Amino acid sequence: MVTRRRSIGGMADLINLNRYRKEREREAAARKAEANRAKFGRTKDERDKTRRDQDKSDKDLDGKRID
DSSP: OOOOBOOSSSOOOBOOHHHHHHHHHHHHHHHHHHHHHHHHOOOHHHHHHHHHHHHHHHHHHHHTOOO
């Protein structure tokens, strides 16, 4: 979060642009990391189990198909 200092008198708020840019980049990187954890955060065993369950379900459905 950008901190702003209120000066005495009618002058504008001061903002350190380098600090603001770096903070914005850190927040963007954190959002991207969160998305990647959700997308790739499963173990190999979990992925294999999901694939086996899906294959079994597909096979069961195909076995019940009426031609």
